[in-house]
Amino acid sequence: MRKKINVGLIGAGRLGTMYAEFLTTQVAGVNLIAVADIIPERAKKCAETFDIPKHYFSHQEINDDKDVAAVIVVATTGNHKEIVVDAAAKGKSIFCEKPMALTLDHARAMKAAVEKAGVFYQQGYMRRFDKGFAAAKHKIDDGTIGTPVVFRGSSRDPYLPSLEYLIPKNSGGQILDMAIHDIDIARWYMGEIASVYSIGGVLAFPEVKPTGDTDNVIMSMKFETGCLGEIDISRNGIYGYDIRAEVLGTKGTLMAGYLRDTPVLVLTKDGVTHDVVPYFPQRFRDAYVSQLNDYLNNLTKGLEPMIKISDGIIGLQVAVAATASLHQSKPVNVKDF
Incomplete structure (x- = not known):
């Protein structure tokens, strides 16, 4: 059994809520200890629904949380760059949903930040799972x-x-x-x-x-x-x-x-x-769970992810x-x- 990792979820919309369910009920070796969303009601509701100890109203707050070792980014795509660059600078391991960003400039800035910080990053493309x-x-x-x-x-x-x-x-x-x-x-x-x-x-x-x-x-x-x-x-x-x-x-x-x-x-x-x-929630439910398990397994064992940041770009x-x-x-x- 792999060591449990303390994870923070960034984004509590439709997909974020699905991820919260998966992380608290179907994914092994993880403690979902915090959720963040810029819409306070969504962060609060997600935390209450899935018994998540902490909730925040910005990605900066969750990235500043010293107890959070890894973040899973399912926020609005246009915000991915700001979130990932901040998370990398603060030493968080990162899983980021697709699309990586809305522009190539943003995606390349994300790659530069991840490489500079030397943090683990896995790109989300659940169909491969x-x-x-x-x-x-x-x-x-x-x-x-x-x-x-x-x-x-x-x-x-x-x-x-x-x-x-x-x-x-x-x-x-x-x-x-x-x-x-x-x-x-x-x-x-x-x-x-x-x-x-x-x-x-x-x-x-x-x-x-x-x-x-x-x-x-x-x-x-x-x-x-x-x-x-x-x-x-x-x-x-x-x-x-x-x-x-x-x-x-x-x-x-x-x-x-x-x-x-x-x-x-x-x-x-x-x-x-x-x-x-x-x-898609019904069609790819199992694939989403397999993808999260793969991310956490790669992270804990130091394995190279099948889907790298270059695949996102x-x-x-x-x-x-x-x-x-x-x-x-x-x-x-x-x-x-």
């Missing part, structure tokens, strides 16, 4: 489908977020918000992405147009190996939360992901039906390039960003 996506990676590495030549990723959300969130200065835009996981899986399966060409528009929800964002995007990619890829993202997967990846190889094809939530089919005279995955670099391509209506090279 999903059993299906991980099994596909193992089969690719084992040569089951020969040499991978084409990647396809698809992410479809069942409903539209708030219009305020969709404003690119808040979300980073649809590509950064939705495709960042697909980009990471593409890199994990196929290697680095050399160029990207994005097309998209407001096709389903006219109310999105004033925000300056899109609701559907298709990205075509070329990998450094010369292999090809495509990612499609949509805000109007009204039938359920649909997340998939496919790799075509020289000896076969792999498909990861599923839509049906429970293994039950209903067969009646009206047809054959089944339920669907509601949204490169994934963001591809997303920024893809967003630029969308606005410029032309292919772009990732290395130019």
